[in-house]
Amino acid sequence: MPLVREIVSSFSEARDHLLSGRFRLTVPGFSGLAALGLAALNILTNIGSTTAFAVSGRSETLRTFLIWQVIGSAFGLGTQLTFAGMVRFTNVQLASAVGIGLAFLSAEVFTSFTLFRETFTRIEWAGVTVLFIGLMLVIWGGR
Numbered sequence: 001m002p003l004v005r006e007i008v009s010s011f012s013e014a015r016d017h018l019l020s021g022r023f024r025l026t027v028p029g030f031s032g033l034a035a036l037g038l039a040a041l042n043i044l045t046n047i048g049s050t051t052a053f054a055v056s057g058r059s060e061t062l063r064t065f066l067i068w069q070v071i072g073s074a075f076g077l078g079t080q081l082t083f084a085g086m087v088r089f090t091n092v093q094l095a096s097a098v099g100i101g102l103a104f105l106s107a108e109v110f111t112s113f114t115l116f117r118e119t120f121t122r123i124e125w126a127g128v129t130v131l132f133i134g135l136m137l138v139i140w141g142g143r
Contacts, residue, residue, distance in 0.1 A: 034085070049072050054115075083099040094138075
């Protein structure tokens with residue numbers, strides 16, 4: 001049971017540390033630029049991950065399937081790391097809107113429409129537009 005107590009203690013310390021706000025970086029003028037850079041990198045890694053997993057799903061052999069799974073996972077790790085970085089410089093609501101919402105739309109449009117040449121109906125483009133506008137409202141409201 002000492003191991004369980006140590007784990008619980010570690011979680012308590014981490015929670016207290018997070019709530020105290022002591023972990024925040026305070027470099028004037030840097031946080032906005034860092035968040036913007038991380039957001040762009042997050043979208044790119046999300047597109048890379050989505051594309052690699054889509055290619056993996058269409059693979060003919062087990063070897064190609066596994067190779068594309070590994071590539072997608074590497075991009076996925078980048079997605080998670082950049083999301084964590086965005087949370088460091090912004091709030092969770094804003095990071096989620098960019099890291100999950102915009103990245104999803106970017107990956108959907110880029111991977112489906114641009115790379116795989118899948119067609120979108122007008123109603124689907126309208127849906128993408130409505131989602132984009134909604135995400136922009138969340139992002140602009142979350143400053």
